[in-house]
Structure formats: structure tokens, C-alpha cells
Amino acid sequence: MLHQKQLAFIGGGAMAEALLKGLLTAKLVEPQQIMVCDVAQSRLDYLRHTYNVLTTVNGCDAAGQADIVFLTVKPQVIDDVLVTIAPVMTPAKVVISVAAGITIDRIEAKLGKAPIIRVMPNTPVAVGAGVSAFALGQNARPEHGELATLIFDAVGKAVAVDEKAMDAVTGLSGSGPAYTFLFIEALADAGVRVGLSRQTALLLAAQTILGAAKMVVETGEHPAKLRDAVTSPAGTTIAGLHVLEQKGVRGTVIDAVVAATERSREMGQLHGK
Template identity: 65%
Template sequence: MLTNKQIGFIGGGAMAEALIRGILHAGLVMPSQIAVNDVSTERLGYLRGTFTVSTTLDSQEIARQSDILFLTVKPQVINGVIDTIAPVVAKTTVVVSVAAGVTIAAFQGKMPGVPIIRVMPNTPVAVGEGMSAMALGKYATTAVSEPVAEVFASVGKVVTVNEDTMDAVTGLSGSGPAYAFVLIDALTDAGVRVGFSRQTAVLLAAQTLMGAAKMVLETGEHPAKLRDMVTSPGGTAITGVHVLEQNGVRAALIDAVVAATNRSREMGRR
């Protein structure tokens, strides 16, 4: 679906790098079909040397030549980017924003008729295991969105959601890696407490969580059923689960997602 498409990135940071790596690794396009804009010549030099993509300091040049234009910049600079590129973006260009909290309406008001797609990816896209949620603007048809979904699928999983759930996406999958890192860190400390070296403990903890997540995704079974498969009567796992329930770990995780969702809503109203 990306054959003969020109892909542009305004913003050459970690997100752009992850997407470029995923696109090229999956063989979706050739390096010659990718161009990147950034304010840092050093960063552009790194991307050009690493991926042999073309680079430029001129964001309007990228906007003019791209069939799919990724805006991979921080939310605090997105308004300036929109103002700069809006006069030159064609109605055939698909504009994809990963700027948290910036609504489709903010783009559509300055780029009427242009297909806009808002995406919330999370940081594991850097290792090809991200979770991305896409919300489609008024002019972003299925035919328009499928190539974009293909790009994000190259760095993990992708789902399409209504834009009004984007704050919830931020609270769950966007902020979710932070919760997972807390769990891994806590399990690592537990491993050290029961006698392992920290290096061994972090490996045991991280691989265990990764394996459990993979079982959920690949078997399609409910997590509770998989838990029941581990918890034999009177055994060690059910004893541990009992302690987690006594200490409100499940409720704490639910509360964390709700609090992060509400915080995302607050930030979006600024």
C-alpha cells in the first residue's frame, strides 16, 4: 500500500527514528522514499548516515513533497509547525500527528479538507513492540488510514479508536510502560531480597512479564484463565496472588489508569 508513496517526517527525534527503522526493517518503502526535517543539523546528519534517508531544514519542502506526512514533534511546538506548513499541504497529503493532547480539530481548522490522523503510540515502539491507537479525522477514509496503520504495525500493534477515547488511551497504553517498569523494578527488588543478584533478578522479572504478555496476545485467552492455569490449589502462585489482592495491587492499577486519564483531559483543556 506504500508503493511509490513519499513519506515525510517533521521532527527527527526518537519517535521518528523508531518509525523509520520499523518501516525500513519491514521493507515497506525504500530509504529514497523517506525525507526528514528537523531543526538540528546534527540530528539530521545522524538519521541520514544511519538510514540513508534524505534530510532538510525546510519543513515546507517536506510538506510539499510528502504523500504521508508524520508530525513527530513535541505538543508545545505543534502550533507553530501547523502554521508553517498549512499553506503548502495538499488535500491529497495525509497528515499524521503524534502530538499528545492536540485534537484533530486543531489541525482541521487550519488545513480544511486535508485527511488528518491522530495517533497515540507508546515508547516500546523503539524496540518494535509498541501499542498505537489511531483516531481518524473527517477526511481520513479507510483507504487513507490503512497505509498509516501499516507503518505503526511495523513497530508493534495498532488499533483504531474514536478520538474521544484518546485520553483513556493515554492513561492505559500511553502511560502503561511506566506502570510496567514499576512492576519490573519491584519484582527485581523482591528477587534481590530472596537471594538473587540484581542482574539475574531483573532478567527473571522482565522476561516473566514479557512472556506473560505474549501468552495473552498469542493464545487469545482471558488473563484470568491464564492466571488460573498457574495457580494450583494451595500452591505458591495462589499464595502470592492472595497477598497482591490483600494489598490492593489490582485497585491501585485501576486507579492509576483513571488518574492518568483524568490528567490527560486536564492537560488537553489548556
């Protein structure tokens, strides 16, 4: 699907690097099919030397030569970017935006009939283990959904959603890595508290979270069923779970996701959502 397609990344930050690295690693494209545009020449030099991709400081040139245009810039500069590339956009070009809080309608208003795909990836795309929710614009067709799935499966998993769910996605999977890092840190601190070295405790904690998540994804079982399989009568696990339930950990996590979702909505409104 990406054979002989030219890709342009408008913005060469961490997300752009994670995506182009994933595409190259999966051998979906060759380096000469990718052009990155950024205002920082030092960043372009790094990407060119590291991945052998093409680079430019001219966003209009990059978008003009591309079949697929990635908007990998901060939301506060998105309007300037859209104005810059609008003259070279056509209905034949596909636009994939990862600009947080920027709606499809807002992009379509500037770029006309081009098919728009809005994506909310999370930071583990940097290690090929992210999850990315995407929504299609009114000019997009089913094959554009297949394109988004192909691209974002290269850096983890892709999930199609209605655009109205994007704030919830942000609150759960967008912010979720931070919640998980906090839990890993807490597990490691607990390990140190009961006598483990810091290095050993951190490794045990991180690998435990990784393994548990992999079991959920690969078995397809409900987490409660997997939890029950670990929980022996009058054993150690139920003693620990009892404390977590007493302290309201489940409700606290739910409240955190709700708060992050509400904040995402607020930020969208601030950016002209």
C-alpha cells in the same frame, strides 16, 4: 500501499526514528522515500548517516514533496509547524499526527481538507513492540485507516478507536510502560531480597513479563484464565496472589490509569484542546 510514496517527518526525535526504523526494517519503504525535517542539524546528521534517509531544516520543503506527512513534534510547537506547512498542503496529502493532546479539529482548522489521522503510540515502538491507537478525521476514508494500520503494525500493533477515547488510551497504553517498568523493578528487587543476584533477578523479571504478555496476545485467552492455569491449590502462586489482593494492587492499578487519563484531559485543555 506505500510503493513510490514520499514520506516526510516534521520533527526528528525518538518517535520519528522509531517509526522510520520500523518502516525500513519491514521493507515497506526505501530510505530515499523518507525525508526528515528538524531544527537540530546534529540530529539530522545522525539520522542521515544511520538510516541513509533524506534530511532538511525546511519543514515547508519536506511537506511539499511528501505524500504522507508525519507530525512528530512536541505539542507546544504544533501551531507553528501547522502554519509553516499549511501553504503546501492539499487534500491529496495524508497527515499523521502523534502530537500528544492535539485534536483532529485543531489540525483540520489549519490544514483544510487534508485527511488527518491522529495516533497515540507508546514508547515500545522503539523496539517494534509498541501499541498505537489511531482515530480518523472527517476527511479521512477507510483506506486511510488501512494505511495507519500498515504503518503502525510495522512497529507493533495498531488499534482503531474513536478520538474521544484518546485520553483513556494515554492513561492505559501511553503511560502503561512506566507502570510495567515499575513492576519489573519491584519483581527484581524481590528476587534480590530472596537471594538472587541483581542481574539474574532483573532478567527473570523482565522475561517473565514479556512471556506473560505474549501469552495473552497470542492465545487470546482472558488473563484470569491464564492466571488460573498457573495457580495450583495451596501452592506458591496463590500465596503470592493473596498478598497482592490484600494490598489492593488491582485497585491501585485501576486508580493509576484513571489518574493518568484525567491528567491527559487536563493537559489537552492546556494545549487548547
